[in-house]
Amino acid sequence: MLQTSDRYTVNRDTLTIRGVITSDQGQYWCRGLRDGRPKSSHLSSTVSFTVMERPKAVLKVSPDERVFRGETVTLTCDIQRAGDIQWTYSWFKDGSVIRDVTERLYSITSVSDRAEYSCRGERSDSQRSYISAAVTLTVSDLKPKPELTSDPAGAALTGNTVTLICHMNPATGWDFYWYRHTLNSETKTQTNSYRVKIDSVSDGGQYWCRAGRGKPVYYTQYSDALWVNVTVSPKAVVTVRPDERVFRGETVALRCDIKWGGDTEWTYRWETEGTNWYKNSADRCTKECSNSETDNQKNRNAVSWCLEQELNISSVEDFHSGKYSCRGQKNTQCSQRSDAVTLTVSAEAQAAVRVSPQPWLTEGDSVTLICEVTGSSTGWTFSWFRDDDRLSDSSRGAGGSYTLSPAALQHTGVYTCRAERGRPAYYTKNSSTQTLWITGVSPSVSLVVSPSRSQHFSSDSLSLSCEDQRNSAGWTVRRYTDRNTEDCSKQTGSTCRIVSLSTSDSGVYWCQSESGERRHPLNITVHNGDVILESSVDPVIEGHTLTLHCLHRSTNSSILRADFYKDGSLVQNQTTGEMSITTVSKSHEGFYYCKTERGQSLHSWISVRVSEGQISVSSILSFLLAACPYLLSTVVLLFKCYRARVPSAEDQSQYAVTEETST
Template sequence: MSIKTQEALVLNKHRCGSMRYSALSFILLLMLLCSHSGLTQVEPKAVVKVSPDQRVFRGETVTLTCDIQGAGDIQWTYSWLKDGSVIPDITERVYTITSLSDNSKYSCEAKSISDAVTLTLSDLPRSTLTLTPNSPVFTGETVNLKCVIESYSDWRWRNGLTNDWRYEWYKGRYSVMLQTSERYTVNRDTLTIRGATESDQGQYWCRGQRDGRPNSSQSSSAVSLTVKASPKAVLKVTPDQRVFRGETVTLTCDIQGAGDIQWTYSWFKDGSVIRDITERVYTITSVSDSAEYSCRGERSDSQRSDTSDAVTLTVSDSYRAALIVTPDSPVFTGERVILKCVIESYSNWRYEWYKDTDSVMLQTSERYTVNRDTLTISGATESDAGQFWCRGQRDERPNSSQSSSAVYLSVKDLKPKPELTSDPAGAALTGNTVTLTCHMNLSPGWDFYWYKYTLNSETKTQTNSYRVKIDSVSDGGQYWCRAGRGKPVYYTQYSDALWVNVTVSPKAVVTVRPDERVFRGETVTLRCDIKWGGDTEWTYRWETQGRNNQYTNSVRRISTQELNIISVEDFHSGKYTCTGQMGTQSSQRSDAVTLTVSAEAQAAVRVSPQPWLTEGDSVTLICEVTGSSTGWTFSWFRDDDHLSDSSRGAGGSYTLSPAALQHTGVYTCRAERGRPAYYTKNSNTQPLWITGVSPSVSLVVSPSRSQHFSTDSLSLSCEDQRNSAGWTVRRYTNRNTEDCSTQTGSRCRIISLSTSDSGVYWCQSESGEKRHPLNITVYDGDVILESSVDPVIEGHTLTLHCLHRSTNSPILRADFYKDGSLVQHQTTGEMNITTVSKSHEGFYYCKTERGQSLHSWISVRVSRSGQISVFKILSSLLAACMFLLATVVLLFKCCRARVPSAEDQSQYSVREETST
């Protein structure tokens, strides 16, 4: 249905209703006229009540109630009128308007028509958002957004509108309220952004909410916040940062990146504000002193730009002219003198020249030649002496210079004569240099000319010294010098001749104490000697090519004749040289001496001819220091006791001749040298085994052989011809001396032998006497060589057997070797030498298809002549001639002196030593 059709229907209904009401009114009037009661009734009155109020905000709901006053309980139907027109289809007492859209007058009708009630429609209070400072703002600034909600002064509840608003803040298109956070601070009607950044840019809007009516405001219009980088002030200077005193300077402050913002300006001089200057351009009409200037801009909301970089305004006087005179004063008659006027910077100067106090400019003449900035005096005379000065003039700024300081020109008539000296003043040594010096009490600017032997050839230098390299004696001789300057050259007189004497340089020699090869911890002294006939004292310079740079540098600082190293270390190793220094002269460098530092020194002992001896033999123990042989003295020890008979140990050798039984023991040695003394480590142990010719105490071994199988048993006992008590069996194994492992009295029994039981066994008394040492070898192989443990006498038979572990009996087939060479091949497993001689001494072993024995040393003992019976001689002499008693006594004493005792009689014997 169209809108016009709807309007026509409403109009028809209204007309019909109006006709109906007119007829009803006419009937009621007739009833009143015809009534005979004569009573007058008051007509009920319709009254419209409005809730909540006649003044309504757009969008609010309004309730209209039609009350019929004075009608009692009569049931009514109601009609509602808007602006005098019936509102169709509304017949209830209460009429609710859910959303009032405009201002209108409403009334209701039942018996009568109510007075009209005017509903006035108002918009919700407007919210206005203000921004401080104005956009754009700059990064880092604090921004305040304030939400203002209008109030209505003609409302009776206007006081309520200004209070109790709850403010809501929004940014951009999002409907999420902004809350207090790291970015924002919300305080009722104010939103604060502290330290704005570019991320804070955007559209902001606000609105209010409250509990009373109106319960909300309109949303504010969106305000755009633009955040820019903080603008930078830039200071420009015209005409230049360097100005002359009295000039006008214009300073301009430009705010870059600020757009069309209006600024006021602050100016600073040396960091302090210049008062009353707020314009962009600051003009200094007459600059007087140098200073630093800077500026910044300020907006009306007190926001500031960054301060400009400081610009230093340098105020100077006009450039001062400088006068340069060549050559330096004094000059000599006839010399050519050039005066040059120099003005720093700028060009197009016109130069003016003046002399003394005369204000008349000097011009080109017979005396002077003026060429722009140069005044030339050709052939100076004494009349040219005086004060000269200059200045400049030009058409542009600066238009004049300051006058130069006056320069006094002194002119002398006498030609100077230099003096020639040498360093050193005495004889020069080959390999060094001699410095010649041409002395003149003159100003700088002279060149010097040097002559040798004759004045025909010269060497030119710019300094008054000349170094002569003395390679040989021929570099000595006569030398002269003179000086000259200018163009053409003006020469002084020649110096007197100087004779330079040359001597061949001596060569330094380095000696080392105690030796060039030393050991860690020793004290080393290196000495530098120079053979020189003169009485001059030398100083010394040491150099080394060691591995420690810090030490190398410290050596170079030593100037004494001796270089001492206390407690030498590895890094002291290297080549050392020295040089003597006598003033500026040096000796020839010494040949390099190589210092070698080794680990701690170790003594070593060896024996000659062998460690197994018979009483009366001679033996020498030799003590040596590995890798060194210089400067050592030696100490000897037997069984760890120091031997005081040092005469035996002279030169590192300790000789026993003849060897006695008490010399048996384990020997070590130690070497020392230097002050303080440096000691080597103790040497290895070296035992000496000395047996008597007819020992009173014997070590009896069972089974009686020198080699034994491991796991076999062994019995050893000490047997004394007089008394076995007090003797024990001791042994030396693996360099240790100890009692036999299982001992009862003078007897020792080892139930199960092992290789660790190999060693030398002997009998030892309670007082420490050692008797009858024997070598016992335990072998864990399958074959041993059987021989007697006791010596075999020269001329007797030597029998050797080759035994196998499984049978412990001779092997039928065996080869016997002496000193590595095959001696016999036997099928009986036994080798016999019927008559033993000294030539049979050596190392023996046997070899079978089942294995090979260890080596045993076989030594041969030579028998001495038999003892002559003293008693038989005496009996014969007494029987023959009693009266020759005195002669017999003398013969008796003589025989006793030359014939050894029976105990001294020796026999050939066999000693066995084993080696693998």
């Protein structure tokens, strides 16, 4: 039973609790007492109440506690933990009640003075909230002016974006208005940044901003104009060393160059498409270019990562194959992406050797061996080998061409080449072999061919004999075909007879002694077609007559009409099937073939030789005429002697004809 105390007062049927606290909440009931009988009444029904902590008012200011003269300011009084209770509000300015204002919102339409504001809530039963903390409203007389900056600062590159930033202090509650080139049109944003897409140089120029807030809108001053300089974005260029086509195991370097403002200020972004090796890279880019979103939409399959200016692959493999491109990045600005280069990784490289003009030649001729890498031509140096030994002067052919001029007998042999490039050096496989055949100008042993021509019809017969001016015994006919080196079939002594020729009999034939000496190599070509070119197997002497015939298989005689070609160009149209050059010179040397309505012959190499006798006599004549005019009679005598010697010199001359298969 409650008794009267400092906090509780019982006055007959009324209980008063002063300074109610949380522990006072709960259920209460009562009963009546008297002196007579019965002494007490029944207990009343219970009543209960809840004790709530007095709420606190919170004052909010919009747009800000720092405002500018003329702005509209709205003060809001919120009662915390007020529940659904209806409140009326009291407003205080500098401690004094503002009369006739009882709403939750209090608007000052044109603020002019600095003041301190607070508020309080009151219920219908006269219970009140705590008074809010005071808010000081500061009013500035000066109309604000924002500052406009750009990111990045300085020149912008086409293809990128520039972010304009409009700085306001205070920064609360503003909308921002943007102007380009003129103040006649504006773009509104709710943030203080505005992205400008720089598509061309015309997107540069003057930009302004200003801010506004409230209703009606209070506008700041315009910012100072910001000049955005735009420069055409440079395009990156990818170069590949040693080549875009490389071979497994080579070292490859890809370099990204940007011809603008130097290379040191750029970082580099490499992008690949179709490769897998980037998956192990730890240098994926974290800072994107300002235009990366657009670029990524265009290159959905590209993967980029950040590396140095030069991308090095120490031992390239198949999975490195693919498209590579790059671009430079300065802060958030990027150069134009380079054109993609396609890196193709192939299996081990193979060198190949060929000879020009022919592999069989006479001492004193010139011949060039050419080494190439199949499918690649960039950055190679070459080494040369004869009979598996590296040539001491191999460096002469480092560029891919090894020339023997003049060729000598000791140059006969089997040649191969090999290519290398890069650091560390990458070596190709050795080429297939190429045999060079060199014979003397006037060999003591001659290979006599019957019929005496270099081209022959298949199914015809052929006889080859070794004739030695001293002794023909001990010499045999051998040949080198596309199969191997072998003795001539059906050989009797120094003579080889082939009854029915086939294309497999095409090759180089020569005379070989028991000791292994090789003499007088000649090229024999067997043709399945209906037309061949008839020419001697030996070289023609300069100044003599060269006669060529176009023969048909059915008649084995000249065709009435034929066109003759040299090195692919038409030389003569003849109705007799025969072509003659009465005075041959070195310029007539080359590959010849004939063409008729019935078909086309294979190609034959016509070699032109300068007579040693003519050279020596001419030199003697020139010397004598210049040295002593009085020796004219001696000159005449020598000339007569020379004329008497010419037939024997002709008999010892050679006339070589070689073939290459027409394509």
